Amino acid sequence: MQGSTRRMGVMTDVHRRFLQLLMTHGVLEERDVKRLQKHCYKVHDCNATVEKLEDFINNINSVLESLYIEIKKGVTEDDGRPIYALVNLATTSVSKMASDFAENELDLFRKALELIIDSDTGFASSTNILNLVDQLKGKKMRKKEAEHVLQKFVQNKWLIEKEGEFTLHGRAILEMEQYIRETYPDAVKVCNICRGLLIQGQSCETCGIRMHLPCVAKYFQSSTEPHCPHCNDYWPHEVPEVFDPEKERETGMSRPNKRSLRSRQH
Amino acid sequence: MLQKPESGALPIPQAEREMDGSHDGETQALTASQEMAPSPLLQESPEEDLGAVREEGATEPCLTPRGARALAAKTLARRRACRRLDRTVAELVQFLLLKDRKKSPITRSEMVKYVIGDLKDLFPEIIARAADHLRYVFGFELKQLDRKHHTYILINKLKPIEDEEEALRGDGPRLGLLMMILGLIYMKGNSAREAQVWAMLRRLGVRPSKYHFLFGYPKRLIMEDFVQLRYLNYRRVPHTNPPECEFSWGPRSNLETSKMKVLGFVAKLHKKEPQHWPVQYREALADEADRARAGASVRARASTYPW
Numbered sequence: 245m246q247g248s249t250r251r252m253g254v255m256t257d258v259h260r261r262f263l264q265l266l267m268t269h270g271v272l273e274e275r276d277v278k279r280l281q282k283h284c285y286k287v288h289d290c291n292a293t294v295e296k297l298e299d300f301i302n303n304i305n306s307v308l309e310s311l312y313i314e315i316k317k318g319v320t321e322d323d324g325r326p327i328y329a330l331v332n333l334a335t336t337s338v339s340k341m342a343s344d345f346a347e348n349e350l351d352l353f354r355k356a357l358e359l360i361i362d363s364d365t366g367f368a369s370s371t372n373i374l375n376l377v378d379q380l381k382g383k384k385m386r387k388k389e390a391e392h393v394l395q396k397f398v399q400n401k402w403l404i405e406k407e408g409e410f411t412l413h414g415r416a417i418l419e420m421e422q423y424i425r426e427t428y429p430d431a432v433k434v435c436n437i438c439r440g441l442l443i444q445g446q447s448c449e450t451c452g453i454r455m456h457l458p459c460v461a462k463y464f465q466s467s468t469e470p471h472c473p474h475c476n477d478y479w480p481h482e483v484p485e486v487f488d489p490e491k492e493r494e495t496g497m498s499r500p501n502k503r504s505l506r507s508r509q510h
Numbered sequence: 511m512l513q514k515p516e517s518g519a520l521p522i523p524q525a526e527r528e529m530d531g532s533h534d535g536e537t538q539a540l541t542a543s544q545e546m547a548p549s550p551l552l553q554e555s556p557e558e559d560l561g562a563v564r565e566e567g568a569t570e571p572c573l574t575p576r577g578a579r580a581l582a583a584k585t586l587a588r589r590r591a592c593r594r595l596d597r598t599v600a601e602l603v604q605f606l607l608l609k610d611r612k613k614s615p616i617t618r619s620e621m622v623k624y625v626i627g628d629l630k631d632l633f634p635e636i637i638a639r640a641a642d643h644l645r646y647v648f649g650f651e652l653k654q655l656d657r658k659h660h661t662y663i664l665i666n667k668l669k670p671i672e673d674e675e676e677a678l679r680g681d682g683p684r685l686g687l688l689m690m691i692l693g694l695i696y697m698k699g700n701s702a703r704e705a706q707v708w709a710m711l712r713r714l715g716v717r718p719s720k721y722h723f724l725f726g727y728p729k730r731l732i733m734e735d736f737v738q739l740r741y742l743n744y745r746r747v748p749h750t751n752p753p754e755c756e757f758s759w760g761p762r763s764n765l766e767t768s769k770m771k772v773l774g775f776v777a778k779l780h781k782k783e784p785q786h787w788p789v790q791y792r793e794a795l796a797d798e799a800d801r802a803r804a805g806a807s808v809r810a811r812a813s814t815y816p817w
Contacts, residue, residue: 260649261668267607267648287671307647312600332604334597343608 253303257288263304266315267330271401271415274317274326275489301328318418321366321411321444322404324458324487329418341402347382349393353402355379356394360411361424361431366444367409370394412443435459436473451475461486595632601625602640606652610664613739615762618660655740655761663740665765687725688741690714691732692763693776695742697790701758703747707732736760768801769794 253259261284266272272280278297285294295303305314312333319326341350355376359368373394374387385393394410397403401415412420421441425432433442437459447454453474455463461484464470470479602625609616621637622630629636641652650664694710695702708718716722718729725731736742740762747754770784773794777784785791 255647257649257668260647263648264666264668267611287669310596310600311603311643311647312597313604334600343612 253306255304255307258284258292259300259304259307261287262300263330266328271327271329271413271418274328277328316418318414319456319458319487320414321417321442321456321458323484324461326487327414327418329415331419341400344400345393345396348380348385349396351381352377352385352390352393353397356397356403356410357412357416357420357424358428358431360443361428361433365409366442367406367411370408370410373410417441417443437463446479446481448472448475448477449480450477457484458487460484595629595636598626598629599636599639599643602636603643606640606644606662606664607648607650610650615655615661615663615740618662653765661740663762663765684725684731687711687716687728687731688736688763689767689772689775691736691742691757692759692767692772693779695757695759696769696772697776697787701756704744704755704757707757741766769797 262281265280265284266277269276274297281297281300282294285292294300301315301317308314313330314333315328316331317326317328341353345353352373356368356373359372359376360366370391374390377385377387377390394403394405398405398410398413401413403410403416404413417424424441433445433454434440435442435445435456436453437455440456442454442456445454445456446460451472451474453472460481463473464479464483465486470483471477472479602621605621605625606616609620618633622633626633626636637652644650644652644664645667649666649668651667652662653665655661655663690710691702691707694707698706711717711728716725716728719727722728732742733744737744737760740760742760742763743758744755745758747756769790773784773787773790777786780786784794
């Protein structure tokens with residue numbers, strides 16, 4: 245076989261602990277990932293300089309490549325926070341969820357997923373999801389039970405709930421983007437700027453193109469009068485602010501997230 | 511050039527089958543198993559320069575177009591088989607990691623059913639490679655729980671950090687309860703009657719079927735979860751009337767903790783030193799010595815991981 249000259253990274257206990265903890269959490273925000281990295285260095289190699297996160301992760305990914313998994317970086321759709329998760333490169337649909345949920349629960353997720361993708365806003369109402377409970381594969385599920393299952397999805401960071409409506413968590417998008425694109429090629433929406441899968445976003449009312457909120461923020465960052473990049477019509481929506489990690493720390497908004505770091509991951 | 515008959519027996523029919531466009535799976539499986547079994551006909555011929563591929567039989571240089579095609583097809587099939595094997599190993603690694611997060615032992619038949627499929631003859635190689643990956647990449651040791659039933663668990667080889675694990679996993683209280691039970695079992699001579707266990711728990715305010723805010727339903731936790739996870743063994747005591755049952759340490763407890771650790775836990779509870787119980791202390795020392803000896807022999811076997 246052709247000799248592979250790709251230089252493979254080296255794993256130490258620092259990297260192993262990092263991987264284990266990242267897997268335990270499922271998905272982590274960048275700020276918590278950096279803290280996690282520092283923690284791993286402190287435990288296993290306190291004298292070494294902490295490698296730059298990007299290089300650290302690339303190093304691990306070069307080792308993970310032969311296992312068809314990687315640490316993937318994404319961005320939350322609502323406020324542009326960078327997040328990281330360990331994802332499968334060879335997609336087998338909802339495989340990671342399959343070990344935590346029963347057949348009918350997985351089917352409930354699939355039904356919610358379809359409603360979310362088909363919707364215009366990227367949100368599916370609790371009522372609409374629960375109305376599909378009779379069509380689920382596997383053991384019969386009552387609506388009350390389905391409500392609990394939806395909450396389980398939220399706790400495990402597969403769905404986000406906002407005022408009785410559900411959309412996909414950044415983790416689900418990171419893990420399932422390829423699967424979603426392959427399974428729903430016609431219904432899927434794509435961001436005009438980054439070309440990534442789009443669930444939540446803003447759309448031009450004239451030509452219909454869509455953009456992620458963080459992509460809108462970056463694209464219109466320094467323009468006083470935003471115009472649609474496609475049809476040049478006036479952009480009617482409020483332009484959000486670009487996510488600034490420094491600003492976060494000052495205002496002390498990190499506390500609620502600290503709680504989520506400690507919350508139990510199934 | 512004609513092929514020597516003894517070297518041509520197996521590969522040629524296979525090559526011909528490939529050119530007929532036979533089923534991929536069949537060819538791959540065959541190639542893969544040929545890959546594993548060292549062939550007595552293996553020879554390296556300088557004339558073959560198709561990426562330095564070893565030939566398993568057809569060692570005579572095949573410079574005819576047909577021969578070259580057969581060689582190329584065989585190379586392709588072998589590469590595909592290797593890739594398939596790699597992917598199966600990778601899937602098994604992911605499967606084991608996922609199953610282990612639920613802390614349930616994984617059986618060989620599950621692995622074959624969900625991951626390995628028709629490559630099951632290569633199970634030993636696949637699981638050995640998966641174990642290497644788990645050890646090198648994630649720091650987990652794949653251990654066979656018992657030889658008879660082919661069940662496996664993952665043990666974390668990284669040094670444990672007390673509060674980090676508890677805070678992250680949120681299993682703290684449940685494992686604390688388990689430690690109490692393991693302690694009782696050990697102090698009572700490595701087995702404790704079920705009645706004794708419940709008596710101890712009742713003193714802690716834990717009743718079998720009453721929902722507890724930390725442990726859920728204790729009876730289910732202990733009799734089902736802990737037993738299923740192999741932390742505890744539960745069996746009928748023979749010749750008892752009315753029939754009584756007893757608990758003893760399960761194989762996972764022996765792997766994840768030790769008599770000395772549990773004795774230390776009990777000692778701390780009573781605010782005493784482990785030596786306060788000379789019988790148990792001696793037994794724990796002997797256990798430590800056994801473990802040290804077992805550990806030394808494992809280290810002597812060098813790791814086969816290429817990195």
